[in-house]
Amino acid sequence: MRVTVEEAGGGSISMSPKAPQVTVRRPQIVILGAGFGGLAAAMGLRHANADVTVIDRRNYHLFQPLLYQVATAGLSPAQIAMPIRRILSRQFNVTVLMERVEGIDKESRIVQTANRRVAYDYLVVATGARHAYFGNDEWEETAPGLKTIADATEIRSRILSAFERAEAAEEEAERKRFLTFVVVGGGPTGVELAGAIAELARKVIIRDFRRIDPSSARVVLVEAGDIVLPAMPPELSEEARRHLEMLGVDVLLQEPVTRCDAQGVALAGGREIRSSCVLWAAGVMASKAAKWLDVPADRAGRVHVDGNLNPPGYSDIFVIGDTAAVTDKSGRQVPGVAPAAKQMGQHAARAILARLDGRAIGPFGYRDFGNLATIGRKAAVADFGRLRLSGFAAWLVWNIAHLWFLVGFRNRAVVFMDWALAYVRYDRSARLITDRHER
Amino acid sequence: MRVTVEEAGGGSISMSPKAPQVTVRRPQIVILGAGFGGLAAAMGLRHANADVTVIDRRNYHLFQPLLYQVATAGLSPAQIAMPIRRILSRQFNVTVLMERVEGIDKESRIVQTANRRVAYDYLVVATGARHAYFGNDEWEETAPGLKTIADATEIRSRILSAFERAEAAEEEAERKRFLTFVVVGGGPTGVELAGAIAELARKVIIRDFRRIDPSSARVVLVEAGDIVLPAMPPELSEEARRHLEMLGVDVLLQEPVTRCDAQGVALAGGREIRSSCVLWAAGVMASKAAKWLDVPADRAGRVHVDGNLNPPGYSDIFVIGDTAAVTDKSGRQVPGVAPAAKQMGQHAARAILARLDGRAIGPFGYRDFGNLATIGRKAAVADFGRLRLSGFAAWLVWNIAHLWFLVGFRNRAVVFMDWALAYVRYDRSARLITDRHER
Numbered sequence: 001m002r003v004t005v006e007e008a009g010g011g012s013i014s015m016s017p018k019a020p021q022v023t024v025r026r027p028q029i030v031i032l033g034a035g036f037g038g039l040a041a042a043m044g045l046r047h048a049n050a051d052v053t054v055i056d057r058r059n060y061h062l063f064q065p066l067l068y069q070v071a072t073a074g075l076s077p078a079q080i081a082m083p084i085r086r087i088l089s090r091q092f093n094v095t096v097l098m099e100r101v102e103g104i105d106k107e108s109r110i111v112q113t114a115n116r117r118v119a120y121d122y123l124v125v126a127t128g129a130r131h132a133y134f135g136n137d138e139w140e141e142t143a144p145g146l147k148t149i150a151d152a153t154e155i156r157s158r159i160l161s162a163f164e165r166a167e168a169a170e171e172e173a174e175r176k177r178f179l180t181f182v183v184v185g186g187g188p189t190g191v192e193l194a195g196a197i198a199e200l201a202r203k204v205i206i207r208d209f210r211r212i213d214p215s216s217a218r219v220v221l222v223e224a225g226d227i228v229l230p231a232m233p234p235e236l237s238e239e240a241r242r243h244l245e246m247l248g249v250d251v252l253l254q255e256p257v258t259r260c261d262a263q264g265v266a267l268a269g270g271r272e273i274r275s276s277c278v279l280w281a282a283g284v285m286a287s288k289a290a291k292w293l294d295v296p297a298d299r300a301g302r303v304h305v306d307g308n309l310n311p312p313g314y315s316d317i318f319v320i321g322d323t324a325a326v327t328d329k330s331g332r333q334v335p336g337v338a339p340a341a342k343q344m345g346q347h348a349a350r351a352i353l354a355r356l357d358g359r360a361i362g363p364f365g366y367r368d369f370g371n372l373a374t375i376g377r378k379a380a381v382a383d384f385g386r387l388r389l390s391g392f393a394a395w396l397v398w399n400i401a402h403l404w405f406l407v408g409f410r411n412r413a414v415v416f417m418d419w420a421l422a423y424v425r426y427d428r429s430a431r432l433i434t435d436r437h438e439r
Numbered sequence: 440m441r442v443t444v445e446e447a448g449g450g451s452i453s454m455s456p457k458a459p460q461v462t463v464r465r466p467q468i469v470i471l472g473a474g475f476g477g478l479a480a481a482m483g484l485r486h487a488n489a490d491v492t493v494i495d496r497r498n499y500h501l502f503q504p505l506l507y508q509v510a511t512a513g514l515s516p517a518q519i520a521m522p523i524r525r526i527l528s529r530q531f532n533v534t535v536l537m538e539r540v541e542g543i544d545k546e547s548r549i550v551q552t553a554n555r556r557v558a559y560d561y562l563v564v565a566t567g568a569r570h571a572y573f574g575n576d577e578w579e580e581t582a583p584g585l586k587t588i589a590d591a592t593e594i595r596s597r598i599l600s601a602f603e604r605a606e607a608a609e610e611e612a613e614r615k616r617f618l619t620f621v622v623v624g625g626g627p628t629g630v631e632l633a634g635a636i637a638e639l640a641r642k643v644i645i646r647d648f649r650r651i652d653p654s655s656a657r658v659v660l661v662e663a664g665d666i667v668l669p670a671m672p673p674e675l676s677e678e679a680r681r682h683l684e685m686l687g688v689d690v691l692l693q694e695p696v697t698r699c700d701a702q703g704v705a706l707a708g709g710r711e712i713r714s715s716c717v718l719w720a721a722g723v724m725a726s727k728a729a730k731w732l733d734v735p736a737d738r739a740g741r742v743h744v745d746g747n748l749n750p751p752g753y754s755d756i757f758v759i760g761d762t763a764a765v766t767d768k769s770g771r772q773v774p775g776v777a778p779a780a781k782q783m784g785q786h787a788a789r790a791i792l793a794r795l796d797g798r799a800i801g802p803f804g805y806r807d808f809g810n811l812a813t814i815g816r817k818a819a820v821a822d823f824g825r826l827r828l829s830g831f832a833a834w835l836v837w838n839i840a841h842l843w844f845l846v847g848f849r850n851r852a853v854v855f856m857d858w859a860l861a862y863v864r865y866d867r868s869a870r871l872i873t874d875r876h877e878r
Contacts, residue, residue: 059870060870060871076518083647089647161537167536167537168554168555170555207529209524210531431499432520434592
């Protein structure tokens with residue numbers, strides 16, 4: 001453990017106003033990103049005799065598994081997001097900075113943000129992933145993806161506006177185009193979005209229009225592969241497809257999208273679907289960490305790390321969560337899910353604590369607690385290894401699991417109340433069309 | 440009552456899919472705006488044998504008296520807004536259209552929107568007001584006003600970002616500028632904003648920062664007149680000023696703003712206040728109704744109407760709420776508050792119903808239920824004529840009154856729960872910095 005004595009403010013950026021004039025320079029740990037991984041790392045360092053700096057370009061931690069509910073008007077943004085400062089306010093060795101990372105100098109051990117240079121002794125990179133269009137970036141304008149709160153409120157506005165435009169439309173063809181919703185990608189996000197849109201149309205807003213019948217809306221889930229939820233066991237994938245179709249979702253498999261514009265989508269099989277509302281859930285690309293670090297990455301931009309979550313040759317840098325391509329000690333590729341990110345964050349914290357003590361710890365091992373996806377308000381599929389659930393039982397498990405992991409009591413209680421009320425009244429509380437360009 | 444028989448769809452725009460092939464042409468009533476006035480008019484027409492069309496450019500009704508709580512992170516947008524369709528979904532003679540009004544042809548009785556022409560027999564104009572800069576429109580960029588949800592989330596982002604920037608600032612002068620908040624205008628909105636920002640800084644986020652002391656933030660309320668809350672009796676205005684100062688707000692009276700830019704504001708007395716966050720609550724201008732109708736208006740753009748709420752010479756047009764300059768039958772100028780707008784909407788509905796029956800009703804009379812303004816979480820001032828309250832009792836009355844008038848049970852329950860939790864925990868639930876330009 002490197003300890004030097006220097007003038008206050010010399011290299012430390014976490015000086016409290018009450019700090020004495022001369023202080024011991026404590027190890028500097030910098031964490032980039034306050035998602036599940038970064039937050040777990042910060043919390044794992046709560047007893048560290050070190051200065052921890054958490055840098056995120058947003059001021060909130062987002063509970064991403066419920067983001068699709070914001071996009072479909074079931075929850076408000078503040079119900080699934082919490083200020084990072086609030087979460088860490090009582091952890092006094094942590095300073096939170098809202099900054100955008102622009103680069104990393106791994107030789108001088110400096111993180112460069114838009115406004116400052118932050119020195120580190122240990123660095124945890126947990127900057128996540130973003131949806132990707134695989135060479136068709138121009139599709140983003142017509143087919144937004146779902147990763148941030150701004151994405152979610154934009155998608156919510158598009159879905160709700162489509163019904164408004166259908167109500168106002170004079171021509172049958174236009175009305176039909178406004179009432180057709182296309183979700184591209186059959187992973188958990190795509191399945192959840194398609195199910196929630198179908199329910200919104202068929203159950204929630206059914207009495208609110210006069211000139212259109214919202215339940216006549218067509219919801220199409222387009223997947224390039226031959227099943228939905230490919231990470232699930234085949235019988236649960238099949239069960240999920242069946243539930244989607246019961247909700248009235250058209251599931252089109254083995255249909256890669258070949259074109260995507262304001263008119264709708266064209267599929268590899270030659271089919272064209274006219275739609276004013278196309279949503280993208282077909283793939284993700286890791287953050288720019290590999291570029292910042294100048295280290296090898298896989299095709300999805302994820303940094304190759306060793307069993308200690310270090311890029312080869314840099315034992316002071318940990319890359320975790322969706323930004324890392326990790327094979328755990330059992331030789332298995334770790335999936336890009338929230339529990340995995342959390343476990344990697346905890347591992348990074350333990351490894352740093354051990355190094356500060358001059359110890360070493362064993363490699364990262366992923367503990368798989370199971371895999372869950374929900375389809376509408378009454379069904380889900382859940383894979384816990386030997387135990388596999390589908391239907392209402394899985395949906396209950398899904399709800400309890402998600403409430404349990406929501407950060408903060410307040411959010412948990414409010415989300416529970418919203419869900420309970422929504423379940424009883426079949427209402428959606430947050431049906432607001434807000435325009436980000438509007439003053 | 441004019442009744443003609445014609446082919447379905449001939450002139451009616453509210454055809455339901457289940458309507459018979461031949462229908463009676465019912466009177467067409469068009470309501471512009473679904474604020475307190477427009478909504479009250481629509482609801483007052485629930486038994487009318489007429490087709491009612493409500494046109495609003497937003498899809499939600501906004502409970503504006505609580506908008507300052509969204510701007511200061513106390514409530515989420517969906518807690519004070521509700522889809523217009525949802526509110527009116529069971530009133531089957533109403534069709535809701537989300538359209539922007541572009542003009543009115545009062546001779547042909549046509550409302551022109553961006554996409555269509557809507558014919559009316561009776562027209563209710565309830566398009567409200569917007570904040571105004573009185574010839575200094577360029578101030579809007581640095582000093583946003585508070586009228587819409589987009590305004591509120593923008594202000595929320597600016598307030599919270601100011602603290603973030605202060606935490607990151609390297610220079611004392613910059614830090615001070617980021618920690619100075621200026622609210623221009625001492626009416627109810629200005630008083631509520633200033634009080635809520637002071638509480639946010641001194642009570643809510645007090646433990647969340649490491650390098651700044653949020654309670655050192657300076658909140659300045661600048662008013663051109665010589666009192667705050669000029670609509671209140673002088674002793675309550677004085678009480679409000681005292682409560683603001685107890686919360687740590689600097690109240691500067693008789694100080695018109697002479698300049699407003701990215702550096703801060705300059706005041707008529709020569710003083711300059713450096714601030715990165717200036718908010719505008721200094722005045723409103725009515726919507727463009729007077730221009731659309733080509734009728735006389737007062738300096739604030741409000742249409743001069745007679746005792747029946749009609750612009751002179753147009754008994755088929757009612758102008759109500761903040762869009763109208765109304766002197767009621769007691770000779771008193773009706774204030775621009777929500778209860779007045781509601782009462783005008785109810786009056787317009789009754790007048791239209793009477794005309795449809797060939798009857799006439801007396802002129803509009805405003806019933807004043809009192810005047811309320813809140814200052815932080817424990818104090819308010821309330822004027823009920825002979826009964827005048829201030830402090831905690833007034834605050835309780837304020838809360839009950841606002842909960843009571845919130846549209847819809849669900850919102851009422853959720854807002855109540857939020858307030859109760861916030862009161863106990865001194866937390867603000869919605870502290871999100873969301874960027875409208877962000878993808």
